[in-house]
Amino acid sequence: MFIHWGLYSILGKGEWIRSHQKLSIEDYQPYFESFNPTKYNPRDWAKAAKKAGMKYVVLTAKHHDGFCLFDSAYTDYKVTNTPAGRDLVKEFVEAVREEGLKVGLYFSLIDWYHKDFPKFGDLNHPMRDNLDFKDEEIDFDNYLTFMHNQVEEIVTNYGKLDILWFDYSYEALFGEKWRATELIKMVRKHQPDVVVDNRLETSGEGFGSIVTDNINLYSGDFVSPEQIVPHEGIRNYKGEFIPWELCLTMNNNWAYNPTDKLYKPSSVLIRKLVECVSKNGNMILNVGPDALGCINEESQSILADFGRWMDKNSEAIYGNGYAGLPKPEWxxxxxxxxxxxxxxxxxxxxxxxxxxxxxxxxxxxxxxxxxxxxxxxxxxxxxxxxxxxxxxxxxxxxxxxxxxxxxxxxxxxxxxx
CATH class of the missing domain: 2.60.40 (Immunoglobulin-like)
Structure with missing residues (x-):
């Protein structure tokens, strides 16, 4: 289970709302001041994931807007300074472990709140077209030090992590632009067994060096195609399968959007899981809880359908992969x-x-x-x-x-x- 949740859940228009509507920090501030998910109970999330047959849960500890669901020592833009008043990541990892599931945290390499992240002319920043920032001087190295410090908090303050999901690289911002070798060495020092995605090098648009004969230290452990199932799985330059995982939404939004009713039928989503497995891959399915911390009825219904099917057929999913046979028409x-x-x-x-x-x-x-x-x-x-x-x-x-x-x-x- 992938969980996208944060201040943007209050607006109910997706996690990219600041970028899409070019909202300033001041425009976005009321949501910081009112964030108070009174029904947040990560045990409910973990139980729903487990019942659906999922084996691990990944939460957006920090998304592109820069807001932290954890108690970071390096910023005031964090959940402990909202009406919620406590470290919600801590509660999440404890709840997931209690259900016997693996723990994953998502961390954005991008930060639209930090003063030293590129703004004018950037591909995504809310202020990309704001002339007030055209001649602004930033200290990107200062930003990188800040970002590395926050990653170190993530990998040292919450016990053993099973998955670390970075997101994402684009244009000139990839690889060593993030001081990626230094970053991954630090992560591996603290969490030698953690599974890392490939987005220090790329995004859902590409694979990175993991498919080449010159794999970088920071290439990650798996490829993360987004919203599309690779037609024959993902293979390296030798034609050998490499680990990959489809990340997929139930409707067309990652974060909560009550007006998006275009939910994929459970049958389609279950069949996509089967297709991924048949191609030596995996699938992580997203939910976007609302501003109070609840998973909506449509998402709960899909999870329940997964649970009913997996209860009878999980043997054909867990530990399975490519069969080495021609794909049958049926x-x-x-x-x-x-x-x-x-x-x-x-x-x-x-x-x-x-x-x-x-x-x-x-x-x-x-x-x-x-x-x-x-x-x-x-x-x-x-x-x-x-x-x-x-x-x-x-x-x-x-x-x-x-x-x-x-x-x-x-x-x-x-x-x-």
Missing amino acids: GYYSRKGNTIYAHVLEQPIGPLALIGLSEDNIKRMSFLHDGSEVKISKSWTTFAYEGICFAQYGEVPHFTYPLPNPIDSVIKIELKG
């Missing part, structure tokens, strides 16, 4: 060791063609959700298709029977060896 294959999982998304007519699998190598087949037998079909309708193995469920070989789950019916195929 869905996807995933694989874990000597077991193939056929994710049947489309209703077959008659027996199901298991393209790429040999009858001689199949030990047993069953539906994953209930363990009921799936047979190798000997229907006369298949005789013309020599060399293709067909699966049959239902009593009459050439009849068409409805799939047990309209979202994804998973057939567990155990191989002989």
Whole structure:
């Protein structure tokens, strides 16, 4: 679960609202002065994530607006100076750990509040077109020292972190412009096991050096495509899979936006998870709690649908990856060791063609959700298709029977060896 939450949740127009509407610090100040999420209970978030089958949760400890949900010693622009009056990151990491989930924190490399971050002419800064800042002199090294200090707070004040999600690099601001080698060495010193994304080098638009034969120290551990599933996963220059994770919204906004009702159906999101796994990838699904700290009903409903499907079929997700077989027309294959999982998304007519699998190598087949037998079909309708193995469920070989789950019916195929 990805969680985008901060001052922008009060406006309800997305986390980029300062940039999109070119709001000054003064324009934005009322939201700082009124931030008081009286219903904030990160245990509710963690329980919802766990019930949905998620294994870790990543929270925006600091987004581009510069506001910190943690008690930073290097700025006054933090949650402890709002009516909330306490370190909400601390409560978050404790709640997530209590549910047995892995802890992740998102940290923006960008800061639209800091006086020494580039403004006029920048691609994104709210004051990018404000002539008052055209000739402003800034000390970017001072900003970098500040940013590094805050990252060190994140990686030293909250115990073991499992994921550190940096965001993001663009134009000339990438790699060593962030003093990235120094930064990642400091992170690894304090958190040697933490998994880091690739956005010290790039954004969702690119992969970075992790796919090349010259991997930088700060390349990250995985690629983070955004709002699009790579058509064949992500591979390096040798054609080998590298770790990747789709980051995806339920509607079209990361942060809370009550007017955005364009939610993707649960069936689509579940199938996208399956597609990612079939391509040796993973998925992190976002929620944007409201200003009070609550996850809305639409998001809760989607999470509940994930939970119901995962409760029966998670074996075909956890620990699974690319099956090394041609993609079937009816869905996807995933694989874990000597077991193939056929994710049947489309209703077959008659027996199901298991393209790429040999009858001689199949030990047993069953539906994953209930363990009921799936047979190798000997229907006369298949005789013309020599060399293709067909699966049959239902009593009459050439009849068409409805799939047990309209979202994804998973057939567990155990191989002989």
